[in-house]
Amino acid sequence: MKILGLFLLACSLLYGAKAAKVVNVGEKFAESKNCKACHLHLVQDWQKSWHAKSHFKKDEYFQKSIEYYSKKTRKSLNGVKVECATCHNPRISVTSTGMDYEIEAVLGLDKGSKVNKALDDDHLQEGINCVVCHNIDKIHSDRDQSYRGINRITWTPSGVMSGPFDDAKSPYHKVEYRDFMGGNSNKLCFVCHANDKSHRKLVFTNMEKEFKSGGKKCVDCHMGPKREGVASTLRIENGKAKKRMIRSHGFKGAHYEDMIKDSLELTTWQKDDDIVIMLENPQPHNIPSGMGARELLIELEYKNGSKIIKKDLVSLTTHYKDRKKKPTIPHLAKTMSKDMSVPAQGQKVIKVKREKAARSVQVSVYYRLVNDEVRGLLDLKDEIWSKKMPIASKRLKLK
Numbered sequence: 538m539k540i541l542g543l544f545l546l547a548c549s550l551l552y553g554a555k556a557a558k559v560v561n562v563g564e565k566f567a568e569s570k571n572c573k574a575c576h577l578h579l580v581q582d583w584q585k586s587w588h589a590k591s592h593f594k595k596d597e598y599f600q601k602s603i604e605y606y607s608k609k610t611r612k613s614l615n616g617v618k619v620e621c622a623t624c625h626n627p628r629i630s631v632t633s634t635g636m637d638y639e640i641e642a643v644l645g646l647d648k649g650s651k652v653n654k655a656l657d658d659d660h661l662q663e664g665i666n667c668v669v670c671h672n673i674d675k676i677h678s679d680r681d682q683s684y685r686g687i688n689r690i691t692w693t694p695s696g697v698m699s700g701p702f703d704d705a706k707s708p709y710h711k712v713e714y715r716d717f718m719g720g721n722s723n724k725l726c727f728v729c730h731a732n733d734k735s736h737r738k739l740v741f742t743n744m745e746k747e748f749k750s751g752g753k754k755c756v757d758c759h760m761g762p763k764r765e766g767v768a769s770t771l772r773i774e775n776g777k778a779k780k781r782m783i784r785s786h787g788f789k790g791a792h793y794e795d796m797i798k799d800s801l802e803l804t805t806w807q808k809d810d811d812i813v814i815m816l817e818n819p820q821p822h823n824i825p826s827g828m829g830a831r832e833l834l835i836e837l838e839y840k841n842g843s844k845i846i847k848k849d850l851v852s853l854t855t856h857y858k859d860r861k862k863k864p865t866i867p868h869l870a871k872t873m874s875k876d877m878s879v880p881a882q883g884q885k886v887i888k889v890k891r892e893k894a895a896r897s898v899q900v901s902v903y904y905r906l907v908n909d910e911v912r913g914l915l916d917l918k919d920e921i922w923s924k925k926m927p928i929a930s931k932r933l934k935l936k
C-alpha cells in the first residue's frame with residue numbers, strides 16, 4: 538500500500554493534478570424546491586426546460602456520449618463525467634481529475650474518493666438549476682476563450698442571489714444586481730454556449746462567434762418577452778406581491794416543435810431542370826447550431842395529380858471523423874466536414890434535379906436532433922432523437 542501511495546503521489550506531481558475544490562451551497566438554497574414557496578411559477582417553468590435535464594441521468598444522448606467517450610479514450614467514466622460537468626453540472630465540488638484518480642479508478646480504489654462522492658451528490662441531478670445562474674458573482678471575460686462554464690466564473694457566497702433588479706429585497710436570501718442578469722445577459726449565456734471543443738481540440742460549435750445580434754438578446758427568444766407579473770409571490774408591498782416585468786424560465790430550444798416550426802423561411806422555384814430551394818435564417822445564430830450532429834432534412838415529394846411518384850431526401854448535417862478518419866461523435870472528432878447549417882441572418886441555396894414525369898412537388902423542411910450516423914454510433918433509443926420536426930413546407934407546380 539505504501540509503495541502504491543508513493544506511486545500515486547509521484548503521478549499526481551508529474552501530471553500536476555489540481556486539488557479538488559469544494560464548492561459549498563447551503564442546504565437552504567441547493568435545490569429548486571427551496572425556492573418554491575416564493576418563486577413557484579419560475580420553478581415550474583424551469584422544471585420543463587432542458588437546463589433541468591443537463592445531468593447525465595436525465596439525457597440519453599448525453600449519457601451515451603459520456604460512455605462512448607470513456608470507451609474510446611480509455612479515460613475513466615467518472616473522469617469524463619467531471620470533465621463534462623464543467624458546463625452541464627457546474628455546481629460539482631470537484632472540477633478536474635488527474636492521473637492519480639485514473640490510476641485509482643483502474644485499480645478499483647476510487648470508492649469513497651472525493652471524485653466519486655462529488656458525483657454522487659444528489660443536488661447535482663438538477664443540472665443547471667437556480668443556484669448555477671443566480672449564484673454567479675463574476676464572469677471572467679478576460680480569460681482565454683477556452684475557459685468555459687465553471688472555469689469562467691466565480692460564485693457568490695452561499696445565500697447571495699445575483700439578479701436583474703437593483704431594488705429587490707428578500708427575507709430569505711441576500712440579493713445583488715448584476716449586469717449579466719439585466720442588460721448584458723448574453724454574457725451569461727456565453728459562459729457555456731460558446732467554444733464547445735472535442736477531445737482533439739476541434740471547436741465544433743461556437744455560438745458566440747456566429748452570433749449576429751440584430752438587436753435581440755438570447756433571453757428575448759429563449760425566456761420570452763418581458764411581461765407583467767411578479768418575481769416573488771411573497772407579499773412584500775402593502776400586503777401584496779410586488780408587480781414586476783418578468784420573463785419565463787422555459788429556455789425552449791431545439792427539443793420543442795413550436796420553436797422549430799417556422800424558424801427558417803422557405804422559398805422554392807423552378808429554374809430549367811432544377812428545383813431551387815432557398816432557406817433563410819432570421820435568427821441571430823446558425824440553424825442548426827449548438828450541439829454538433831444536428832440535422833436539417835429536405836424532403837421532395839413528386840406528384841402527378843394526387844399520386845406520389847417519387848421521393849427524394851437531402852440531408853444537411855456535419856459529419857465528424859476521428860484520428861483514423863472513421864466516423865465519430867462531435868466530442869471525439871479530429872476533423873469535421875463542411876458546416877452545412879444556414880448561417881445567422883443569412884441564407885443557403887440548394888439545387889435538386891427535377892423528376893421529369895412530375896407535375897408538382899411538395900418541398901418540406903424538417904429538423905432532427907441527431908443525424909443517422911451519430912444515432913447509430915451511440916445506439917440512441919428514445920424517439921425524440923430521430924423524430925422529424927416540421928419547419929416549413931411549400932408546394933410548387935412544375936412546368
Ligand code: HEC
Binds near residue numbers: 565569699706707
Ligand atoms: C421566503 C420567500 C423566498 C424564498 C424561499 C426565495 N426567495 Fe428569492 N426572492 C424573494 C423576494 C421577496 C424577492 C424580491 C422580489 C422583488 O423585489 O420583486 C426575491 C428575489 C429573488 C431574485 C431576484 C433578485 C434581483 O436582484 O433581481 C432571485 C434571482 C431569487 N430571488 C432567487 C431565489 C432562489 C434561487 C431561491 C431558492 C434557492 C429563492 N430565491 C428563494 C423571496 C424568496
Ligand code: HEC
Binds near residue numbers: 576666669768
Ligand atoms: C440559465 C440561467 C438561469 C437559470 C437556470 C435560472 N435563471 Fe432566473 N433568471 C435568469 C436571467 C438571465 C434572468 C433575467 C431575465 C431578464 O429580465 O432579462 C432571470 C430572472 C430571474 C428572476 C427575476 C424575475 C424574472 O423572472 O425575470 C427570478 C426571481 C429568478 N430568475 C429566479 C430563478 C429561480 C427560482 C430559478 C430556478 C428554478 C432560476 N431563476 C433559474 C437566468 C436563469
Ligand code: HEC
Binds near residue numbers: 599625669670755
Ligand atoms: C452553466 C452553463 C450554461 C449557462 C450559463 C447557460 N446554459 Fe443553456 N444549456 C447548457 C447546457 C449544458 C445545455 C444542454 C442541456 C441538455 O440538453 O442536456 C443547455 C441548453 C440550452 C438550450 C437548448 C434547449 C433545447 O430545448 O434544445 C437553450 C435554448 C439554452 N440552453 C439557452 C440558454 C440561455 C438563453 C442562457 C442565458 C440566459 C443559457 N442557456 C445559459 C448550459 C448553459
Ligand code: HEC
Binds near residue numbers: 756796826
Ligand atoms: C430571434 C430569436 C432568437 C434569439 C435572439 C436567439 N435564439 Fe436561440 N434559437 C431560436 C430558435 C427559433 C431556435 C430553434 C431552431 C434551432 O434549434 O436551430 C433556437 C435554438 C437554440 C438552441 C438549440 C440549438 C440546436 O440546434 O441545438 C440553443 C442552444 C440556443 N438557441 C441558444 C441561444 C443563445 C445562447 C442565444 C444568444 C446568444 C440565442 N439562442 C438567441 C431563436 C433565437
Ligand code: HEC
Binds near residue numbers: 620
Ligand atoms: C463549453 C461547455 C460545455 C462542455 C465542457 C460540455 N458541453 Fe455538452 N453542451 C453544452 C451546451 C451549451 C449544450 C446545448 C447545445 C444545444 O442544445 O444545441 C450542450 C449539449 C450537449 C449534448 C446534446 C444534448 C441534447 O439533449 O441534445 C450532448 C450529447 C453533450 N452536450 C455532450 C457533452 C459531453 C459528452 C461533454 C464532455 C465530454 C460535454 N457535452 C461537455 C456545453 C458544454
